[in-house]
Amino acid sequence: MTVQPAVLEQHGQDESFHRGWPPQAVLFPESTEEVSRVVRAAAAAHTPIIPFGVGTSLEGHVAALRGGVCLDMSRMNRVLEVNADDMGCWVQAGVTRVQLNRHLHDTGLFFPVDPGADATLGGMAATRASGTNAVRYGTMRDNVRSLTVVLPNGSVTRTGRVVRKSSAGYDLTALFVGSEGTLGVITEVALRLHGQPEAAAAAVCAFADLKGAVETATLVMQSGIPVARIELLDELQIDAINRYSRTSLRVAPTLFFEFHGSAAAVKEAAEAAGALAAEFGGSGCSWAEQEEERRRLWAARHSAYYAAKALRPGCAGFLTDLCVPLSKLTETVLAAQALCRRHGLLAPLVGHVGDGNFHMLLIIDAGNAAEVAAAKRCVDEMVHLAQDVGGTCTGEHGIGFGKLGHLEREHGMPALLAMHAIRAALDPLNIMNPGKLGSQPADFAAAAHLDDPAAAA
Incomplete structure (x- = not known):
């Protein structure tokens, strides 16, 4: 465990534009058992827990909005098992995708989900990551078979089985994939592997x-x-x-x-x-x-x-992550570009267009209040463009606290209340990455102001 200020700052900030919120301590567990003991202690003290992979998330996922303890999973980095006949593997949550593919080099298999960054597989599962290969091989949702999860009371559960399909009970694996550390701490992941193409x-x-x-x-x-x-x-x-x-x-x-x-x-x-x-x-x-x-x-x-950030050295990247039906892709991309021009913003475009997902990379001066305000208005308008044609505010980056304010317009209040009920059932003390997914609906409007300097006070 460490409380060194530089380490705390590092673990409260991801790669996003959003401001960092450091935890009060950072712990480096090496096993599921150690994570369980930490979570039990945190529950007894009503102390928040924030899981951390390598910090490559893009919506403020790791911000310790209410203080607490960060669990850095980087030392849980062992490939536990590879079963080539079943085309699957078990890994600890801190294994990165590049590390896994190096381990698989001589097996004829590979793991295809590629978000660009060398993220941890536990973090990729928690954020339901995607990437350039998703159009053929699917996202993390399609490639996670089972999980080991430490629940908010410190108990340990393994979701599902490693078979290709099952109808046995609620699909808890799917529930935890994309839960962003709000329902438990993912410590091990069973993954589907694919044959290397000829x-x-x-x-x-x-x-x-x-x-x-x-x-x-x-x-x-x-x-x-x-x-x-x-x-x-x-x-x-x-x-x-x-x-x-x-x-x-x-x-x-x-x-x-x-x-x-x-x-x-x-x-x-x-x-x-x-x-x-x-x-x-x-x-x-x-x-x-x-x-x-x-x-x-x-x-x-x-x-x-x-590369986009290098166009304006010293400036920050404010990313959108829109995904729309293929039939609406052309009109939405062109309209998003027009919005950025109208707001006077430098915004290169990249997209995984095979599945309707694209990003506008707004490069802004974080110290220029007028420019930041214009960027926020522009992003809100682009999200509305996508939602109005049946799309979503995020195709792969997730919610964190950066997109929390867009969920009601996308899903409606009954869905938000259902998410909160699920969270409250599993985490009644509200210690798992609080202020993010599954929060009280009243917290959603407040999320829009968390980047303001006054919010820190």
């Missing part, structure tokens, strides 16, 4: 305008072309990546494709996608078939957030 190829295709790029992505999905990844970047984001990663991509709206399968299937899918792209103004497609080439390409794509 062949893979990636392509970069530039377009005359953003509309053509988005419509290509939509039609590729509607046509049933089997893509593993399909990512959209606007010209501003491409320029930022070129500067940051020293690439030489054409500065234009761009789609990144990747195809997995047999050599023949990859070739057929790539040709079909290329033909559709040409119909909508796509040109100059370049291909990368060697693994090293593909790694460089996707490393550049994953640098998008930091």
Whole structure:
């Protein structure tokens, strides 16, 4: 355990724009048993518990809004079991996705959920993470088979079984995946693994305008072309990546494709996608078939957030995370861009457009009150755009405290009351990451002001 101020500050802040709220102490457990003992002690003292992976969340998930103890899971980093025949594994919550895939290197298997950051698998389960591969392999919701969870009273439960399906009782695994540390502490995760594809190829295709790029992505999905990844970047984001990663991509709206399968299937899918792209103004497609080439390409794509921030050194990134039905993707993307221009904001765009998910990366001066206020208004308006066409305020980043204020408009008060009832049943003392999901509905409006400097007082 430590109470060093620098460590406390680090553990109260994630990668988001939102202000940090440090805990009062940080503990580093190494087993489920140690987590259980800590939670029992915290319950007896009515002390909040905030789980922490590596701090890559983007909505203030780890902020200790009411003080308490942070549980840093980084020392729980053992791969417990790999069962190649069943295509699954058990890992401790502090294992990262890159660490797991290195461990799996010689098995012919891999874990596909790739949010970009080298996040912990426990944190990815807690936030229901997604990423560039979700269009083919699904999100954490689709790839978590079972969990070991320490409940708010310190007792330990294992949810579900590692079989591919079960109808035995309530689906507690699904309840804890995406619960963001508000219902218990995830200490172990059983994951579904996938076979490494026989062949893979990636392509970069530039377009005359953003509309053509988005419509290509939509039609590729509607046509049933089997893509593993399909990512959209606007010209501003491409320029930022070129500067940051020293690439030489054409500065234009761009789609990144990747195809997995047999050599023949990859070739057929790539040709079909290329033909559709040409119909909508796509040109100059370049291909990368060697693994090293593909790694460089996707490393550049994953640098998008930091590349965008580098456009205005010293400024902060305020991210949106909208997800809409594919039929509404083009109009929503164009409307979101127009909103950012109207508010005078620098906002590169990236998106996992194969599943209707895109991000506007607002790069703002956090010390400029007028600019921050404009960004908040713009984000609220973009969320409303998505919700009004049947979409959601978050496709993969989760709620934290940053998006708490958008939940009533999206789900309605009866749903919020149901969430609160579930939380109150499991955590009657309200010690698990308080002030976040499952809070009293009265707390939702207050969340909008938690970034204000006066809130700290």
